[in-house]
Amino acid sequence: SGSGSVGESVNYKITGIDPGAGIMEATERAIEDYDLEDWELVSGSGAAMTAALKKAYDKEEPIIITGWNPHWMFSKYDLKYLEDPEGSYGGEEEIHTIGRLGLKEDKPEAYKVLQQFHWKEEDMGAVMVDIQEGAKPEDAAKKWVEENQDKVDEWTKGVDKVDGDKFKFIYVSWDSEIASTNVVKTVLEDLGYEVELSQVEAGPMYTAVADGSADALLAGWLPVTHKTYLEKFGDKLDDIGVSMEGVKIGLAVPEYMNIDSIEDLKE
Numbered sequence: 603s604g605s606g607s608v609g610e611s612v613n614y615k616i617t618g619i620d621p622g623a624g625i626m627e628a629t630e631r632a633i634e635d636y637d638l639e640d641w642e643l644v645s646g647s648g649a650a651m652t653a654a655l656k657k658a659y660d661k662e663e664p665i666i667i668t669g670w671n672p673h674w675m676f677s678k679y680d681l682k683y684l685e686d687p688e689g690s691y692g693g694e695e696e697i698h699t700i701g702r703l704g705l706k707e708d709k710p711e712a713y714k715v716l717q718q719f720h721w722k723e724e725d726m727g728a729v730m731v732d733i734q735e736g737a738k739p740e741d742a743a744k745k746w747v748e749e750n751q752d753k754v755d756e757w758t759k760g761v762d763k764v765d766g767d768k769f770k771f772i773y774v775s776w777d778s779e780i781a782s783t784n785v786v787k788t789v790l791e792d793l794g795y796e797v798e799l800s801q802v803e804a805g806p807m808y809t810a811v812a813d814g815s816a817d818a819l820l821a822g823w824l825p826v827t828h829k830t831y832l833e834k835f836g837d838k839l840d841d842i843g844v845s846m847e848g849v850k851i852g853l854a855v856p857e858y859m860n861i862d863s864i865e866d867l868k869e
């Protein structure tokens with residue numbers, strides 16, 4: 603590694619998120635695929651990663667993060683994905699809604715909402731930005747639902763109200779899933795459900811839907827990001843449908859860094 607290399611500038615560290623996240627497995631794969639033997643992937647959390655990003659960005663210091671869209675950081679900071687010629691991060695991903703077996707029979711109204719739940723990056727982005735600017739997740743969700751009743755009506759078309767039936771979502775504190783889970787919670791509450799949110803790590807999230815202790819998760823990043831979880835639990839899960847297309851994961855850096863590809867980390 604040459605003097606003043608990008609590796610030296612970041613102490614050969616990639617700043618990641620929670621260890622169970624699929625993007626972390628993909629980054630370990632990238633470290634292998636690109637022979638980044640000196641490099642270390644630092645795990646933490648989504649919040650810790652964005653705090654480290656702000657600290658570096660405000661001082662125009664180098665930083666390499668595990669990034670994904672939709673995420674508010676791409677509108678707050680001038681970031682770019684590093685090209686991934688080896689395809690360690692896969693290509694275009696979709697976010698799937700995944701329910702426990704039996705959910706369709708037990709809670710048909712909620713199930714139909716989950717089947718019809720579908721929105722775009724800019725919809726989720728609006729909620730994420732409000733939260734990032736200080737709104738409580740449930741308040742940002744309520745505001746979005748009020749301002750987008752036409753979209754919500756698509757999700758609840760043909761769905762009867764219920765009277766206090768319980769529903770349990772389980773999720774990981776990824777900014778994208780904090781947004782989606784609070785929005786659909788609001789919609790189910792407006793239909794009469796009593797909705798509980800349980801925040802856990804990625805492994806326990808899939809385990810809970812597979813063992814039936816949670817009703818659904820809205821965080822199924824596929825086909826690559828959560829491939830391992832679907833291989834492990836697939837036959838115990840009901841893939842209810844896709845809530846968003848055109849999402850992606852990868853390594854991201856501030857525009858002010860003059861590298862363009864993961865291959866440039868080798869220098």
Ligand SMILES: C[SH](C)CC(=O)O
Binds near residue numbers: 626669823851
């Ligand atoms: C929302 S993050 C890309 C999901 C993950 O990496 O498992």
